[in-house]
Amino acid sequence: MTKRTRLFLMASGGILVVGLGTGLVAAYVGGFQNLTLIGSSGPGELAYIPSDARVVAYANVREIIDSELHQKLKTLHQSRSDDGLARFEAETGVDVTRDVDYVVAVMGGAAGTPNQGPPLVLARGRFDEVRVEGLVRGKGGTVEDYKGQRLFTYKEADNQEAVPVAMTFLEPGLIAMGADSAVRGTIDVRTGAANATQNEELMRLVKDANDGGNAWVVARFDALASNGQVPSDMLARLPAINWVTITSHVNGGIRAAVRAETRDESAAKNLREVLQGMLALARLQTGQRAELTGIVNSIELGGEGKNVSLALSVPIEAIDLLAGLAAPRPAPDAPAAEPTPAP
Amino acid sequence: MTARPSLPALPTFVTGAVRVFSLSLSEMLWSRRTVFLLLVTGAPVFLAVVARIVQSSGIVPLRVNGVAVDGASVFGMMIWVFFLRFIIPVLGVFYGTALMADEIEDRTITYLFTRPIRRGAVLVGKYLAYLVCTSLVVLPSVVLVYFLLVPFSQVARTFTSFAIDLGLLALGLAAYGALFALVGAALKRPLVSGLVFVFGWEQVALLVPGYFRRFTVAHYVQALVPHAMPSDGVASLLQSVLTDNPPALVCLLVLAGIVGVTLWLAVSAVESREYVLDQ
Numbered sequence: 001m002t003k004r005t006r007l008f009l010m011a012s013g014g015i016l017v018v019g020l021g022t023g024l025v026a027a028y029v030g031g032f033q034n035l036t037l038i039g040s041s042g043p044g045e046l047a048y049i050p051s052d053a054r055v056v057a058y059a060n061v062r063e064i065i066d067s068e069l070h071q072k073l074k075t076l077h078q079s080r081s082d083d084g085l086a087r088f089e090a091e092t093g094v095d096v097t098r099d100v101d102y103v104v105a106v107m108g109g110a111a112g113t114p115n116q117g118p119p120l121v122l123a124r125g126r127f128d129e130v131r132v133e134g135l136v137r138g139k140g141g142t143v144e145d146y147k148g149q150r151l152f153t154y155k156e157a158d159n160q161e162a163v164p165v166a167m168t169f170l171e172p173g174l175i176a177m178g179a180d181s182a183v184r185g186t187i188d189v190r191t192g193a194a195n196a197t198q199n200e201e202l203m204r205l206v207k208d209a210n211d212g213g214n215a216w217v218v219a220r221f222d223a224l225a226s227n228g229q230v231p232s233d234m235l236a237r238l239p240a241i242n243w244v245t246i247t248s249h250v251n252g253g254i255r256a257a258v259r260a261e262t263r264d265e266s267a268a269k270n271l272r273e274v275l276q277g278m279l280a281l282a283r284l285q286t287g288q289r290a291e292l293t294g295i296v297n298s299i300e301l302g303g304e305g306k307n308v309s310l311a312l313s314v315p316i317e318a319i320d321l322l323a324g325l326a327a328p329r330p331a332p333d334a335p336a337a338e339p340t341p342a343p
Numbered sequence: 344m345t346a347r348p349s350l351p352a353l354p355t356f357v358t359g360a361v362r363v364f365s366l367s368l369s370e371m372l373w374s375r376r377t378v379f380l381l382l383v384t385g386a387p388v389f390l391a392v393v394a395r396i397v398q399s400s401g402i403v404p405l406r407v408n409g410v411a412v413d414g415a416s417v418f419g420m421m422i423w424v425f426f427l428r429f430i431i432p433v434l435g436v437f438y439g440t441a442l443m444a445d446e447i448e449d450r451t452i453t454y455l456f457t458r459p460i461r462r463g464a465v466l467v468g469k470y471l472a473y474l475v476c477t478s479l480v481v482l483p484s485v486v487l488v489y490f491l492l493v494p495f496s497q498v499a500r501t502f503t504s505f506a507i508d509l510g511l512l513a514l515g516l517a518a519y520g521a522l523f524a525l526v527g528a529a530l531k532r533p534l535v536s537g538l539v540f541v542f543g544w545e546q547v548a549l550l551v552p553g554y555f556r557r558f559t560v561a562h563y564v565q566a567l568v569p570h571a572m573p574s575d576g577v578a579s580l581l582q583s584v585l586t587d588n589p590p591a592l593v594c595l596l597v598l599a600g601i602v603g604v605t606l607w608l609a610v611s612a613v614e615s616r617e618y619v620l621d622q
Contacts, residue, residue, distance in 0.1 A: 005369040012479035019486030020506070026495065027502035062500070251416065304552065 045104045045122045046206065048170055048186045051194035054117070054223035055107035056206060060214040061100045061125075067251050072316060094132070094175075100125040107223060108182060118163070118179030120186060127175055136167065149187045153180055205245050205261070213249035213256075220244075221260070240267045253319060257311040264306060271308045275301055294318055356467075359460030363468025364475075371469075371476045376437060380477065383433065384484040387425045391491035414492040415501045419569075421488055422508050426481070427565060431512060432541040434477050435519025440533035442469040442524050443613060452618055463610035470524050470606065477516050482509055504569035514598050515564045521602045522560060525609040528616070560601060563594040 043058060064070055089095045101124045108117030133143070133152065141154035146168075155164040166183035170176050176186050189195045196202055202218065209216035221241040240263035248256035262268040279299060286292040295318050303309040354362065371377070394417065443466065446452035455465050489505050519541075526540075527533040548555040549562060556562040566588035589597075 001365055002369050005372055008372060009475075009479060012483045015483035015486055016479075016509075019483070019490060020509070022490075023498055023502040023505055026498040029499065 043102065043104055043124075043210070045124065045174065046196045046203070048122060048174075048176065048189055049104070049106050049120070049196040050108050050185050050189055051196055051199045051202075052117075053106050053108055053196050053199070053202060055105075055217065055219040056196065056202065057105040057217040057219075058102065058210070058215065059105075060102045061096065062102065063214045064250050065097050069250055069253060069316060069319065072319065094123075094125070094127060099127060106182070107219075108185060118182040120176065120178035120182035122170070122186070123175050123177075124173060125175075126173060127169070129169055132167075132175075146184060147187050147191050149190070151183065151187070155180075201243075205243055208259075209245050209247045213247040215248050215250060217246045218243065240264075241271070253313065253315040255311070255313045257309055259303070259307060259309040262306050262308065268303065268306050268308050272301060272303065275308065275310065354460055356461055356464045359458075359464030360468040360471065362460065363455075363465050364471045365468075367469045367472035368475060371438075371472050376441070377476070377480075379437070380434065380480050383430050384480050387421050388484055388487050388491070391421070391488040395491045414494055415497050415504075418489055418492045418501075419504070421492070422485070422512075423568065426485065426508075426512055427515065427561075427568065430481060431515040431564070432519055432545070432561070434481070435516060435523050436534065436537035436541055438473045438477060439470075439520040439523025440527035440537045442466060442473060443527050443618075444533055447618055456618075462614045466524060466528060466610055466613045467606070470520060470609075473520050473524075474513075474517055477520070478513050481512060481516065485509060485512060507567070507569045511564060511567045514567075514595075515560070518560050518564065518598045518601045521605040521609070525605040525612065528609040528612040560598070563589065563597045563601075566594045567591060 046056070049056065085096055094100065103124075104122040106120045106122070108120065136152040136154060137143070139154060140157065141152050144151050144153065149168055149170075151166055151168045153164055153166045156162040164180040165178065166180040167175065167177040168183055168187065170186065170190060176183050185193075196206075205218045209218050221244050241260045242263055243261040245259040245261075246256065247259070248254055260268075260271060262271055279296075279301060282296050282299075283293075286296045295312060295314055298314075299310060299312040301308075301310055398414075443452070446455060456462055458465075485508060489508075493501055493505075523533065523537050526536055530536050545559045545561045548559050549565075588594075
């Protein structure tokens with residue numbers, strides 16, 4: 001090996017070592033965010049979710065908070081969002097913009113019915129457990145031991161119909177909160193009950209959704225429809241849909257894709273036709289409105305086999321326009337009083 | 344009667360391969376092909392420098408559909424567009440097919456084959472030299488592009504993806520190189536066949552619905568990419584959502600299998616084939 005070859009190898013290897021070393025140190029200091037294995041099938045918190053989950057949603061709060069879109073929206077709605085977040089921080093001791101990395105929300109199944117079960121939220125981040133416990137106790141909450149896990153529970157004393165809520169720290173930096181039964185369910189899963197990673201159908205969809213964006217929802221359509229969230233007229237006209245996946249990537253703007261998995265191919269064909277009609281109608285109605293035309297024209301209908309998909313892109317300029325439309329308009333001046341005729 | 348001095352023992356397969364590697368590495372590094380290698384890997388670095396300069400002057404270097412694209416996303420896009428779709432397969436074709444073809448063309452294969460080492464060790468040594476030579480040019484180029492494009496504040500968040508990128512690019516070089524080493528050892532016009540495979544078969548098979556994509560290397564390499572497919576339009580978003588990627592473990596096993604099997608077949612081809620030099 002000649003001298004210049006050795007020199008080249010040392011220079012190339014040096015760049016690699018310095019680059020990797022710098023990145024490794026930065027990642028170590030930053031807590032190894034996003035340390036997921038390649039091709040991971042969704043967040044690791046799925047191992048705490050019961051296998052009968054009917055709706056699973058994920059949001060990478062850190063990425064969304066850091067996104068250009070969020071910065072833009074923050075300047076548009078400064079006071080309103082700060083009020084809500086400040087109230088949440090006062091009640092839970094958690095500053096969402098600083099303490100939370102990502103959130104997984106789950107609706108379990110209600111036994112024997114297609115309805116949604118109680119809600120559960122798992123948040124990964126940095127939490128002051130002592131402060132959170134103090135806040136719960138301060139509001140009249142109680143602490144109990146459930147299967148070796150400290151469980152904080154709370155029920156409004158003056159409202160008998162209120163659902164009892166609970167909260168627990170499943171592991172350092174992972175908080176589970178929601179309906180009492182749901183939080184107990186996740187502790188059951190932790191102690192051996194079947195978890196979502198064993199539900200192959202759900203995991204297949206979660207993996208697809210997780211690959212496509214920083215916020216997504218995977219839901220059984222009957223669970224979504226059972227609570228009256230889909231108008232009954234529309235529901236009667238829609239073909240049989242099994243699963244719905246909504247994937248979005250929030251950065252400068254929003255790119256989103258909605259994918260429906262129908263019972264069979266003919267249902268998918270019917271759904272495509274229904275959506276095609278709706279798209280045509282939307283294009284017709286927004287033809288005169290430049291601010292909406294771009295968004296509607298960006299919608300693409302696709303899919304093959306049992307899948308039907310809709311993708312759309314909302315650039316930040318369109319969000320500016322929409323925000324402008326949504327801004328409260330100044331009230332028209334009161335009509336001038338009729339001049340009183342002189343006597 | 345005096346005992347005949349014993350002949351030195353023949354080097355083992357591994358020793359032979361290491362000797363050929365040591366010899367071939369310098370030869371490969373300072374060849375004309377390396378100029379091409381530097382040009383193709385230098386282009387992304389140059390673009391990254393330009394983007395950095397533009398960004399430092401307060402202008403957003405890239406917008407897609409009016410949306411400003413951040414440095415990490417631009418880096419992901421460059422990994423897809425430059426490295427995965429072009430540089431890795433092209434280097435695999437040019438270097439892999441030339442491992443034996445160059446020796447035949449230069450009529451130096453006779454000298455190599457008369458050495459007391461197994462023919463297969465010659466191929467393996469040259470393959471290892473290719474791997475080191477290309478990796479040590481491509482991977483530092485990726486490192487430079489990464490640190491030029493991604494702000495330091497985002498390094499913690501994106502480091503894992505970056506490390507995966509480096510690993511999968513090295514794996515891609517290994518897989519394409521081994522496949523085209525076989526093509527170079529077994530076929531008469533290996534470069535043409537290699538280019539047809541990379542720019543013909545792989546491009547078509549990846550777009551055709553069904554199982555054809557499983558017979559490409561790109562399918563398994565691209566399934567490991569931690570970045571979203573570049574958003575050339577909404578159609579690409581749809582493609583990324585609907586593409587049925589194999590699990591990571593399957594991809595790793597298939598790529599390792601491609602390296603192992605094709606290299607073994609290439610060694611067998613070199614050891615059994617009779618190379619007739621044109622007069």
